[in-house]
Each structure stands twice: as structure tokens, then as C-alpha cells.
Amino acid sequence: MCGIVGAVAQRNVVPILLEGLRRLEYRGYDSAGLVVINRGLQRVRSIGRVVELSAEVGRQQTHGNLGIAHTRWATHGAPTYDNAHPHVSTDEIAVVHNGIIENHEILRERLKSLGYTFASETDTEVIVHLIHYHYRADRDLVAAVRAATAELHGAYAIGVVCVDAPHQLVAARRGSPLLIGIGIEEHFIASDVSALLPVTQKVIYLEEGDIADIGLLGVKIFDAAGQPVERPVQVSELSADMAELGNYRHFMQKEIHEQPRAIADTLLAAVTTSSVSPGIFGPGAEDILRAVNGVRILACGTSYHAAKVAEYWMESLTGLPCRAEIASEYRYRDSVADPDTLIVTISQSGETRDTIDAMIQAKNLGHKYSLAICNVPESALVRTADLKFLTRAGPEIGVASTKAFTTQLVALFLLTLVLGRLRGKISDQQEKVWLEQLRELPGLVQQALALEPQIAAWAEHFADKHHALFLGRGVHYPIAMEGALKLKEISYIHAEAYPAGELKHGPLALVDKDMPVVAVAPNDILLEKLKSNLQEVRARGGELYVFADLDSHFTPQEGLHLLRLPTNAGPLSPIVHTVPLQILAYHAALCKGTDVDKPRNLAKSVTVE
Template sequence: KNNEMAVIRRGEPLSIFEIDSHTPSKISIKQLKLSLAQLEKGGYDTFMLKEIFEQPTTLRDCLRGRITGDCSRVTLSGVELNRDRFLQAERITLVACGTSWHAALIGKRLIQDFCQIPVEVEYASEFRYGNPVLNDRDIVIAISQSGETADTLAAIQLAKDKGAFVYGVCNVVGASIPRATDSGTYIHVGPEIGVASTKAFTGQVTVLTLLALAVGQLRGVIDSSTVQSVATALNAMPGTIEETLKCNDAVQKLSMFFTYAHNFIYLGRGYNYPTALEGALKLKEISYIHAEGYPAAEMKHGPIALIDQEMPSVIIAPSDSLYDKIISNVQQVKSRGGAVVAIVSKGNTAMKDIANFCIEIPDVPECLTPLVASIPLQLLAYYIAVNKGKNVDQPRNLAKSVTVE
């Protein structure tokens, strides 16, 4: 903790005490469930590729024990132990940075759809300086892979000072954010070595889906058929991701066409607007190609001016409630000479007549499409970066954990 010092001497027990008073501190030592294999590449060329292909396993770990056998109920101990806080909540604010912020945007839609609570999403760095209006009926959910993000930690302290209940969604057991929050849920995806987050993103989205279902049930505002269908599909998600990863070879070949592009635009609607942002961020982080994520419907309000033969577009177009709308976006890009890579639901043959390239993903409930759509986007960024000879595990100028402002 702050203002504590640890002293380690060979052959003696660990000593932790307060720096000012030299008073011994009470400590609880926990052994991490970590194997050496998790810290090695395991036959893969890079940690990032290993972590992309680990996602069926990591989501299995993330889901374990949280959905009942008949998929009729979702249980999170952090919600159950704080029932009154979630029952009385008038507003939820999600704070995060980077990839975690994209997960938060998906979480916002999930919580609003399933819990009928107003939700806001803030960059932690902006939240802490924005003089937020909070009270004891507010819940602030802080999301961080490392649990050490400086801006998010500062946002947590500000929220607690204003009386809000703070809930953490984190990966690293015993990190600063889990210790600073009032309660929370671990995503349990194991150590993520690659700087560009992959399995932590899908783990965060999975936990936020579980959280939305659990709170919706607690508040009695979600019908049992919705819980059953979403929980069943979520429970099957590890196998669904395994199926999705079969696109690897196709994406690797596709990447050759775009290795020397200078700009990309990623478009998505609804639940997949944040997926587009995340896909663009992955490409920027590891290939150093400029990429921009945008809500597809907003393309006509400016970005369409960028479209030409040198500007490829990646358009996320699963067969959901907004599919008919996004087809028009594909046609608009094509009519201006732009190349289109479309992420479509399996069996969609119509899009093949419009887009230059199609990558198929399994059909899942609309709210879960970010989990499967993110897989080909991770692979596309990865192979473009590899083709360019970049160090995908340690991209320039980036750190795995941002512990300063």
C-alpha cells in the first residue's frame, strides 16, 4: 500500500511496515495460480498471436461458475454482496482508458438494455478533471487490465470521495485497483504479455455482459427468455471463438493486400461501433498505420470525403437489426472507389457481391457480436504488422501498463 515498505532478507520472513511509524502492517499473502507455460510463447511466434488463440480457454476461465447449469441465472459475488447498492442505483458511470474504454462503450449498451439504468462512459483521464456530479446512489465501474492505470486509480479515489460506490473490473489479482475499489469482478484471463490487448478485451466484454445480466435479474427488469438466450450463447462462446479462429488463414492471405496502405477506416453500428474503434486501435498500435474508427451512419458527416482507391474500409456487418442500414454504407464506399473488407455473419452470400473481401463469423445474439467480430480484427492487425516487419509484442512508444499521467 502507499506509505508502506517491504523488507526481504534471505532466510527471514517477509517484513512489511509503515514508513512513518515503523508499525508492522497486517498482510494477507495469496499464491497466484500461475504456470510457467502461461509466461512462455508455447510454440507461437509471438505472445500476441498466442494470446489471440488462447481466447477460447481464457473465456472458459472467465465464465466458470458464473452461469447456472441450465443457463437460467447469472451470479456474480460482487453483485450479490452489494444488492442494495445495485437496487438503489440511479446512474452508472464507466471509467477506463484505451482498449478498456472500448469495452466500457459496449458495457454501456449492455447495462442500458438489460438493466434500464442511465449509463455514462468517461475516459478516466477526463473524468478526474471534469468535476463529476456524484452521490451515494451512483455506481462507478472502473475497468483496467493491469489494475495499475494511474488515471483510473485517480478517478476511483475521486468517485469514492464524492460518495459513489466503486466497482472494479480487472485482470491482475491483488493489483492496486482491486484494492482501491469497494467490490468488483476479476476477468481471469491470465497474464497478457503482448502490449496490444486482445484476450483482456474479450474478457472485459464477457464480464460486463455477465454484470448486465446479473443486475438486470436483481432489479427484475429483464425477462427470463432474454437471460436464457444470451446466457446460453455466452456459455457456448469458447467454442464459438474456436470456430471464429478458423478464419486465421483467410485473414493472413487478405493482409497481404493491405500491408502498404497508409490509412484505414473502420465502420460499425450499434454494439459494433466500439468494435470498430478497437479494430482501428489494434492496427494503429502494432502496424503504425493511421486508422480511424467511426459510427457507420456518421460517415456521411465528414469522413466520406476521405474515401478513394487508397483508403480501404473495414466494415462490421453482422446479420443484426442494423444490417440493412450498413449495406448502404458499403455501397457508398464502393461507389467512391474504396476497397471494402466486410465482417459478416456465416452464410451471408449477398455481401460477397458488394464487398471486395468478406470474413465470416458465427451467428450469435446481437449483444455478443463484439466478442466474435473482434477476432478477425485482431488477426488482421497482427498479420499486417508482421508483414511490415514490426515488433508486435513490444510496439514503439507503448507500455503495457500506463502508470503515469
């Protein structure tokens, strides 16, 4: 959940480290720091943003040819100066670390008994002292890292430097992502490729248990058994300018407006013909998808809401039983496995720890088939699954997911079409109709984006509110859930979502003039039922904000604010109705004055439990 950057070069690496940290700010953090080797360890740390660290680096005129840097999201210990990374041992060795060490308390007591003094509350400080303890034996940094990591229980990605080796950077990972950037007589490490785009697009992704010995002229990688291995060099499809803000006020706003392009790019390879090929999910997909007798989708947060939409699509259009589950809950309950049920996992980053471990758990239980839907081609989730579908959202910097969510929905609808065709539940003619609707989808989303000025005016009504209620019915109930999540993530207004029919079973007690009620009201078979539910709100003095379709028969009246989206998009309507809810949350956050792209207490990529 934190950010790591490291570099070894023949030039001053401090600007590289700082720019890398800046590009990782979207992941969420509360402190930052760096260490360089320059006739000893030079460490600079700060509480708060990277800009403050940069200012302190300037004041201290910090420079060096080898260094590691980190942005920390507090887990063990509060966000304080002493808890900020990097951590050092006896001014010889420094470490940055992502992940959680589960046996840190036992190791801490042992190291104290050996004479080590702890300056922080973090689990990371255990790692640096443990490496130093093993380093004293023969002054071999790689061997010391191997010995130390063998004693660690939990997840880690670490970068290590030592004053005795001014051109050696050692990296290791298990359970948390870490990659190596390849340059010309310079090399880098990072927890995310976006940190390295200004200096290289050539990267090596470390595998579980790998340890890398990185120098100016080359990289040596050893696997979990300590054997030398070759890992492939890949060229990232991302470019440095893809992660720039441009003319937008925030990344979230930029990413909301990038959705027509992201959806079109995601559809590009799938809808250029008259039928969706199973091959878009990988080699052997047709045989696997023909064999499955059900679908179970595992995801967290926003991705779980996409899974809930797919639950409706799958059962309605394919006849297959489908169940969406929160990945972190699935891992710890007794589950009855059907080997022929397809396990689908969804993650923007592909590094979500709970989702990866849920897939592994499903495989261990006997599930034979797995599919990953992800936005990052080289991620751990994609490498773990049998089949894959890569969304083409591009880098998503804002912590609150927007374009990743809508492209996940597109991917899930394509999967629904393929499964429906293979099972004979969707005819050639019906598939052609829905493919045409998919091709029209970017234009419909663009029309929804055009409502931003009116939605921004609505958002002003939310600025002084503390609670909000979101309502939807059928396949749009998960969209209401997503709208509520977006509002509370970035504006800190407490928001809950309910199926509208559940109002009278409890939530109606909350409704009054101070609780705005947002309704997703497409022109579908449940519209009249929804109207009756909304009348219950008006009868209790509630203020309604209704997103309807152009062809729905709603009449604006006192206490009922109405905005019309394009004509109903059929089964794709949830994707279109997502967009105004994102815009509402964004402008409510602007009115509240919160940090839109980096909301408090949250991180973009949740790589720990």
C-alpha cells in the same frame, strides 16, 4: 510502466535478475541495467533489449548475492546510456525506480547546491542522491529511504542497495506497484509477479507508503507512519509456464488463440446454474446492485472500448442510464455526482494510474458504490473497490490487449444480466436463453479463429497502406474502434473508426483506392442501413473488407472482400466480431515487419499519468 527486479540470496542473483527482466519485457522499455554488490557496486547498463544487457553481463562476468535490475521506458530524458537505470550516488548507493517524481527539479537544484553531481536527465537520480544525503547522517539505510521518500511528490516504486549492507535490500512504494517474493533464506522484489515465477509463487504486496527492509532471513515492513506492520503472504495462481511462448510466433498470436479458453474460464463460476448470482461480484453485491440507479464506467484504451459496448448493453437490457468515460478525462473535469450511481472501473493490470485515481475521485465526490473488473486479483484497483469481478484471462504479455478485452466484455455482460434481473427487466426465460448463448460463446470464437488463413491473405493488402478506416453501427461501433486501435498499435498504420452513418458528415472525403475500409457487419437491425453506407464507399472507389455473419445477405463483388463469421450471436456478437479484427492487425503487423509484442513507444501497464 517500467520493470523492477531485485534479489538477496546466498547464490549468484544475476541469472535471477536477468530472467526477471526478460519476463517483464512485455511492459515496454528502451533500456535495461542492473547493479550487484560485490566488493563495491558493479553496474551494467545497455540501450535496447535485455539480451544485449545479458551479453554485456557475460563479458564483464558480473556476479553477486545482492542486486537490483530495471527496464526503463523513457519519461524524463531520452533513451540513452546515461539515463538508463540503476542510478548511483558516490559509488555507495544504487536505486531503481518506477513512477514519476513531480518535484524533481526543485530537489535537483537543492542537491546540486549540496555538492551532488548529476550524470543523467532523469527524475530518478534525484532519489538516489537524496537517499545518500540522508544516509550520511547515521548510516541507516531504512531511515534514509524513509526520510528521502517523505520529500518526494508523485509516484514511486523503488529498490535500494548499499555497499555497506551486502545482504540488505530496501523497497518502498507509493502510487506504483511493488511486491516482495518469499523464498527460503532468499527474498526478492518485483513490479510484477510474473518476474518472480521461476523462483517463487509466494508474494507480499506492499501497500501505499510501505517501506520494506529485506534480508536473507526475513522481511520487516513499515507503514506510511513508520510503524511495523504485517502484510499477508499470498500464493499466486500463476505458474512460470503460463508466460511462455510455446509454439506460437508471438505472444499476441498465442493470446488471440487462448480466447476460447479464457472466456470459458471467466464464465466457469458464473454460468454453471440456471441464473447468474449477484454474489459473483462479491459479498453484499445483491444489496448494492439493487440500490443503484445508474452506471458510470471509467477506463482507458482498450478497456474504454469495452466500456462503450457495455453502455449499449446496459441501457438496452436494464433500463439504467449508463455512461462510459475515459478515466484520465474524468479526473480533471467538473462532474456532477449521483451517490447512487455505480462506478465501474476496468483495467487488465489493475495498476492503471488514471483508472485508480478516477475511482478515488469518484468516491471523493460522493459515489457510494464501486466495482472493479480486473485480470489481477491482488492489484491496487481490486483492493480499492467495494465489489470486484476477476476475469480469468491469465497472463497477457503482448502489449496490444486481446484476451483481456474479450473477457472484460464477458464480465460486463454478466453484470448487465444481474442488473437486468434485479430490476425486473430480464425474465427468467430470457436469462436462460442468454446463458446458453454465453456457454456457446467459446465455440463461436473458435470458429472465428478458423478464419485466420483468409484474414492473413487480406492483411497483405494493408502492407503498403498508410491509412485505414473502420466502420460499425450501434453496439459494434466500439468494436470498430478497437479494431482501429489494434491496427495502429502494432502495424503503425494510421487507422480511425467511425459510426458508419457518420461517413457522409465528413470522413467520406478521405475515401479513395488507397484507403482500405474495414466494416463490422453483423446480421442485426442495422444491417441494411450499413449496406447503404458501404455503397457510398464503393461509389468513391474505396476498397471494402467486410466481416459479416453466416446468415447475412452480402454478395461479394469487385472492390468488396467478404468473410463470414458464425451465425449472429445476438447481444454477444461484438465479442465474436472482435476476434477477426485482432487477427487482421496481427498479420498486417507481420507484413510490415514491426515488433508485434513490443510496439514502439508503448508500455503494457501504464502506471503513470
